[in-house]
Amino acid sequence: MLNPVTDDFAAKLRDILPAAAFKEDDAPYLSEPRGRWTGHGLVIAPGSPEEVAAVIKSCADDRVGIVPYGGGTGLVGGQLLQDGPAPVVLSLERMNRIREVYPVENVLVCDAGVILADVQKAAEDAGRLFPLSLASEGSARIGGLLSTNAGGVNVLRYGNARAQCLGLEVVRPDGSIWHGLTRLRKDNTGYDLRNLMIGAEGTLGIITGAALKLSPRPASIGAAMIAVPSPRAALELLALAGDQIGEGVSAFEIIHRQGFDFLAEVGPDVRVPFDDVPEWCVLIDVGLPAGLAPEEALENLFVEASERSLVSDGVIAQNMAQRGDFWHIRESIPEANRRIGSVSSHDISVPLSAIPAFIQRAPQRLAEIGVFRINCFGHLGDGNLHYNVFPMPGLSRADYEAERQLVKRMVHDLVHEMDGSVSAEHGVGRLKVDDLERYGDPAKLVMLRSVKDALDPLGIMNPGAVLKQV
Incomplete structure (x- = not known):
């Protein structure tokens, strides 16, 4: 069982962190873009990997949960905890330094709190391209983008965030630091810990720095x-x-x-x-x-x-x-x-050749539930559709609250039938934990739980995200 943040615990953190690490207004950190949930907890913004390590070590000692917070743009509730003991909400916004750029190597090393647009600008200034691009690039931060393996519009050519990263610096759940900021393209010395952390949504550790792969700029x-x-x-x-x-x-x-x-x-x-x-x-x-x-x-x-x-x-x-x-x-x-306000929004992917059949079948099944407007758009080049269902004119999503879960289940069942994924680029967070259990391969779920238990035995890292808290 986790313990909540108490006044004594907060005082303990104030003894080891500077005043700048504490936020006077925590409201922006306790909500999410779609307005469906609010969170709670003590918001902390460390200024260095060492300060992050000190916070995590304190949380481990007192068994207090940690919820990582990037740019707050996530759409699956991974950046807030609504129920349970109040956690530490860990923002990396003060860690926003471009550490080094190596144009000849096509590498940029930065803090995890750097905003994506600033990385793009630093690459441009060096005559290079950082191709990760998405609508929230003016506020999304590198740590969160890597933690969710973000996609965006250029995946067809350059791949997801995973493909743009060479090395990581990560604070582990016991407060120790893994110094994995390698700039190497080839390094076959054991398990691929970098790719284990990318997409883990902060459930295995906190990314504090990244060595990013740059590309030539098209002429x-x-x-x-x-x-x-x-x-x-x-x-x-x-x-x-x-x-x-x-x-x-x-x-x-x-x-x-x-x-x-x-x-x-x-x-x-x-x-x-x-x-x-x-x-x-x-x-x-x-x-x-x-x-x-x-x-x-x-x-x-x-x-x-x-x-x-x-x-x-x-x-x-x-x-x-x-x-x-x-x-x-x-x-x-x-x-x-x-x-407009959606009844239910879906970040899904299916095999490319199955997309026309999915687009044809989904409205037919939705008609069995009710009458809706459908906005289907997205990254056709990599099979990722944003299949969003909306109220009819004159109504709001509140009028469809009884149908919301039915719509979600129908869309996700069809995706699963067509060998697709119910989370293409947004992650699992807390919104899709039940979906992962419903549609995930049983052997995969056992392996995921084994990794979580081995690396975070106290269960303090982003509790309840990706996997249910036990």
């Missing part, structure tokens, strides 16, 4: 927004783009008309590139080496796709401003979704 970039008659046509267009442009395809997003309708209904304001908004469209982003023109590559793709009846309309960005307009549409859709 030229471009984008196109193209109308397609169906998701199956979009998949065939994806394959054709791979054949023609190869690894130059950085992102391939699918957008349903409902996303445009929500933007028109509640904002944010966007410039729509079509006179008549299509039922389905894709946003293709490319980055090419010197000597190759993105506009020409995208035009050739459109011509060939048109001859195969895969596209019906399209606009190729003629400059960076127009490319930015296209991406503003895609990045504004989640904000419009929040303003």
Whole structure:
């Protein structure tokens, strides 16, 4: 059993940490973006790995839970504890230093509290690219992104956060520090502890530093927004783009008309590139080496796709401003979704070839529960859909509270039937603990529990996240 933070324990931490580590206003740290839960606990913001180690050692001694807090952008409740003994909420926001950049090695070493946009800027200043990119990059922090193995729009070309990391510095549950900030590409000396910590959501230790892999900056970039008659046509267009442009395809997003309708209904304001908004469209982003023109590559793709009846309309960005307009549409859709308020939102993935069947079957099953609006969009290039279900006009999500769990179960059951995942890029957190138990392979669940018990025998690290607290 864990113990709550007490006045005596808080006083103990004040004896070992500077005043700057204590937050006067803890409200921002005890809520999450969708507003479904609130947390509790004592918010602490250490300024160094050693201070993090001191906090964790104290928590281990008194058996107090620790909830790691990055940028607060997580959507599955991993950054707050709503019930149980009050924990220490551990924010790394004061650990925000770019430690070193090695342009020749394509490596950047930083604190875990550095905001993603700042890492991107530091890479750009060095003539390099840090390709991890997502809507919350202005507030999401590297430690949280690695702890959840975040995805985003460039996974098709560059991979998830896991693929962007070479080494880690981690404070273990006993307060000791693992100094694993290697910059090596090859190191076969035992178990892959780096990848064990990435995606663990703070349940095995606290990431305090990372050696990140940089990439060359494409000499030229471009984008196109193209109308397609169906998701199956979009998949065939994806394959054709791979054949023609190869690894130059950085992102391939699918957008349903409902996303445009929500933007028109509640904002944010966007410039729509079509006179008549299509039922389905894709946003293709490319980055090419010197000597190759993105506009020409995208035009050739459109011509060939048109001859195969895969596209019906399209606009190729003629400059960076127009490319930015296209991406503003895609990045504004989640904000419009929040303003509408979903009945149930789903971050799912299925095998690429199964996507058209999933998109066809899901509304049929939802109709057995009630009448809804569906906004299906996301990262078609890597099979990750954000399949979100919304109230009908004039109603709110509160009117559908009785149906919410039924909707979630139906969508996730169908995903599981189609050999997919109910958590593609957002993590498990506390929201999907039951889902992991319901759909997870029994042997996998035993292995996960064995790892947790071995590395965190006291159960103090992010209790109740990923696995139920025992």
